[in-house]
Amino acid sequence: QKEVEQDPGPLSVPEGAIVSLNCTYSNSAFQYFMWYRQYSRKGPELLMYTYSSGNKEDGRFTAQVDKSSKYISLFIRDSQPSDSATYLCAMTNAGNMLTFGGGTRLMVKP
Amino acid sequence: EADIYQTPRYLVIGTGKKITLECSQTMGHDKMYWYQQDPGMELHLIHYSYGVNSTEKGDLSSESTVSRIRTEHFPLTLESARPSHTSQYLCASSVGTGYEQYFGPGTRLTVT
Numbered sequence: 635q636k637e638v639e640q641d642p643g644p645l646s647v648p649e650g651a652i653v654s655l656n657c658t659y660s661n662s663a664f665q666y667f668m669w670y671r672q673y674s675r676k677g678p679e680l681l682m683y684t685y686s687s688g689n690k691e692d693g694r695f696t697a698q699v700d701k702s703s704k705y706i707s708l709f710i711r712d713s714q715p716s717d718s719a720t721y722l723c724a725m726t727n728a729g730n731m732l733t734f735g736g737g738t739r740l741m742v743k744p
Numbered sequence: 745e746a747d748i749y750q751t752p753r754y755l756v757i758g759t760g761k762k763i764t765l766e767c768s769q770t771m772g773h774d775k776m777y778w779y780q781q782d783p784g785m786e787l788h789l790i791h792y793s794y795g796v797n798s799t800e801k802g803d804l805s806s807e808s809t810v811s812r813i814r815t816e817h818f819p820l821t822l823e824s825a826r827p828s829h830t831s832q833y834l835c836a837s838s839v840g841t842g843y844e845q846y847f848g849p850g851t852r853l854t855v856t
Binding site for chain 1: 748784785786787789792802803834836841842844845846847849850
């Protein structure tokens with residue numbers, strides 16, 4: 635079983651929809667949780683990070699962590715075609731080594 | 745946009761050839777990483793470095809080697825390429841705690 639599970643998609647939504655992306659994990663030692671966005675033929679870029687449980691909001695993006703359920707989410711409000719990309723969750727137990735999910739491919743249709 | 749560069753972007757090479765994938769960053773970051781990413785799959789860490797003359801193997805076993813002679817430069821070498829090495833190779837760097845990693849655009853390697 636993988637340490638971090640993520641539905642590969644693709645997830646197709648109309649422009650303006652609220653998008654929910656999720657990851658589950660098995661290692662209870664993870665404390666830092668990140669979401670990276672990867673456009674086609676590019677390297678990943680950090681979108682948001684959260685420490686421990688709770689919510690964090692940045693513009694149209696909200697990251698949510700539920701450590702009791704070992705479940706993290708990324709919500710995108712008012713989705714735009716430019717949000718079409720692969721979204722990777724990543725986590726660590728405060729070291730420098732990140733454990734990544736396989737990514738969810740999101741397509742936002744105009 | 746992060747100042748981390750990888751060359752070449754695409755490489756098609758025959759079995760048995762020696763190749764070096766270049767990675768450079770201009771941000772002065774002390775930590776650098778090499779990941780391997782197959783389509784639709786997780787990034788797997790193959791090498792990392794915490795500074796000059798420091799290199800370690802990552803979680804994924806790899807036949808490649810790395811060196812870190814200068815802070816800004818972290819090349820990856822395959823002595824004898826095989827079709828099983830066909831993949832995308834991503835270089836990244838970070839500072840501090842390391843969870844905010846800056847990635848290069850990647851090198852897509854095909855070994856025929």
